[in-house]
Amino acid sequence: MSRILRAASIVVLSLVFTACAHADHAQDELAIRQLVAVQTEAWNRQDATAWTADYIPDADFVNIVGTVFTGREEIAQRHAAIFNTIFKGSHAEVTVRKLVFLGEDVAVVDTTHQVTQYQGLPPGVQATEPGLLRTQMKYVMQRVDGQWRIVAGQNTDEKPKP
Structure with missing residues (x-):
């Protein structure tokens, strides 16, 4: 094989590998947006088990006052408590x-x-x-066994404007 043909083959294979390495994430984005939608529906039903269903078992969650909860079970327990008190009936x-x-x-x-x-x-x-709490939530998500899961979440409340 000539040197030029070999070099061209290497370039073509590099381009193919690069294209495969930068996969289109359109399906992943849809799956993640669906996960967020399902979680939102769970909040509106005040269903802590469903709200935390997509957290990995040893996930971390930092709530809006800075308290750290470790593990899906602890995150679910905390959300069950707030769904029965301050966020009962919230939307x-x-x-x-x-x-x-x-x-x-x-x-x-x-x-x-x-x-x-x-x-x-x-x-x-x-x-x-008045009557509105706005927060910014940051999630780290990972694909586990083909499904997107929440590894960590941190919620921060937006302060009222002066």
């Missing part, structure tokens, strides 16, 4: 603000949560606007 609207793939199986997902109809707010948290 959430969640928008995916930004979605970045860090590789084939890892994504960072930024969402905006708008919560209304709540009974109260955690100590130190104020409504962003």
Whole structure:
């Protein structure tokens, strides 16, 4: 094989490999957006088990007051408690603000949560606007056994404008 043909073959194989390495994430994005939608529906039913169903068993979650919860079970217990008290009857609207793939199986997902109809707010948290709590949630998600799962989440409340 000539040197030029060999070099051309290497270039073509490199381009094919690069194209495969940068897979189209359209299906992944749809799956992640569906996960967020299902989680939002679970919040609106105040169903802590369903809300945490897509967390991996040893996930971490930091709530809006900075408390760290470790493990899906602990995250579910905390959400069951708030669904029975301050967020009982609340309604959430969640928008995916930004979605970045860090590789084939890892994504960072930024969402905006708008919560209304709540009974109260955690100590130190104020409504962003009268009757509205807006938070920014950042998720780290990973594909596990073909399904997108939440590895970590951190929720931060938006402060009211002065």
